[in-house]
Amino acid sequence: MKITWTLIQKQRLIELNATETQQDMYFESVQDRDRTFQEQEHQLVVHGKQRLQELRDIKRRPSLCILEQQLVSALTQRGFVQVVTPTIITKGALAKMSVSDEHPLFFQVFWLDSKRCLRPMLAPNLYTVWKDLLRIWEKPIKIFEIGTCYRKESQGSLHLNEFTMLNLTELGLPEEQRLEHLKEYAALVMDTAGITGYELEMTNSVVYGDALDVVKGIELGSSAMGPHPLDDKWGIIDPWVGIGFGLERLLKVRDEAQNVQSVGRSLSYLDGVRLNI
Ligand code: ATP
Numbered sequence: 001m002k003i004t005w006t007l008i009q010k011q012r013l014i015e016l017n018a019t020e021t022q023q024d025m026y027f028e029s030v031q032d033r034d035r036t037f038q039e040q041e042h043q044l045v046v047h048g049k050q051r052l053q054e055l056r057d058i059k060r061r062p063s064l065c066i067l068e069q070q071l072v073s074a075l076t077q078r079g080f081v082q083v084v085t086p087t088i089i090t091k092g093a094l095a096k097m098s099v100s101d102e103h104p105l106f107f108q109v110f111w112l113d114s115k116r117c118l119r120p121m122l123a124p125n126l127y128t129v130w131k132d133l134l135r136i137w138e139k140p141i142k143i144f145e146i147g148t149c150y151r152k153e154s155q156g157s158l159h160l161n162e163f164t165m166l167n168l169t170e171l172g173l174p175e176e177q178r179l180e181h182l183k184e185y186a187a188l189v190m191d192t193a194g195i196t197g198y199e200l201e202m203t204n205s206v207v208y209g210d211a212l213d214v215v216k217g218i219e220l221g222s223s224a225m226g227p228h229p230l231d232d233k234w235g236i237i238d239p240w241v242g243i244g245f246g247l248e249r250l251l252k253v254r255d256e257a258q259n260v261q262s263v264g265r266s267l268s269y270l271d272g273v274r275l276n277i
């Protein structure tokens with residue numbers, strides 16, 4: 001019988017961001033395994049400490065914040081305007097996204113009281129801002145937000161309860177240019193994040209119906225287009241496109257992190273490095 005890591009050893013290796021190859025090793029004996037574990041753990045700890053030293057001496061900011069800054073700069077250079085809206089939203093705003101009682105996302109919402117919750121997405125606020133800007137600015141209106149969204153998730157390596165969403169939108173573009181613009185904006189975000197070899201896949205979103213996803217092994221982003229049945233409730237009639245990306249997922253893929261937890265808001269990790277080393 002081939003000998004593999006114990007559960008505790010494997011868990012520790014994942015925490016320390018061991019590669020898949022390191023995680024899937026086989027051994028001839030228990031002694032051999034335990035000795036290898038000590039060596040591997042030691043190397044990973046040394047590497048983690050080096051990364052933290054580099055953070056202290058040179059980098060000074062976590063990749064999550066740097067990526068956010070790079071995206072802000074790339075998007076504003078392309079004519080997008082950044083907005084910052086409340087993380088507390090109303091039940092009414094969610095209902096206008098068709099997220100109410102029967103909806104799958106409804107059960108993922110953190111409620112503050114009977115009327116208010118922590119936003120699970122940026123779209124309701126962006127719809128609201130669109131509506132006002134339409135009266136003031138000429139079309140197309142290109143706005144984006146980068147901010148925390150909250151969802152009750154059954155954890156796993158791809159889901160955080162609080163994650164950083166980028167949602168970029170363009171309202172009032174020619175209808176026939178929607179797909180082309182979506183592809184262009186997806187490419188802009190991927191280039192800025194330093195991710196190559198991604199794919200665009202047609203899927204079905206719980207909120208928007210048919211959607212074009214940005215995928216590289218995992219879902220990185222999800223897009224939508226209007227005119228859309230939801231638009232009516234927001235008083236929007238112009239064509240639009242929008243894409244939402246999880247920044248932690250972009251970092252997971254780019255930096256080959258084992259999970260989104262290590263690169264997101266955390267007390268256990270600092271910039272991808274486990275702190276109990
Ligand atoms: P999934 O099916 O993987 O749960 P989703 O369809 O719920 O994703 P969307 O609602 O389309 O995701 O959100 C847009 C993007 O936000 C996703 O493509 C993903 O990158 C990111 N995202 C969504 N939920 C989470 C989460 N709980 N933690 C981290 N990132 C997330």
Ligand code: MG
Pocket residue numbers: none
């Ligand atoms: Mg989900």
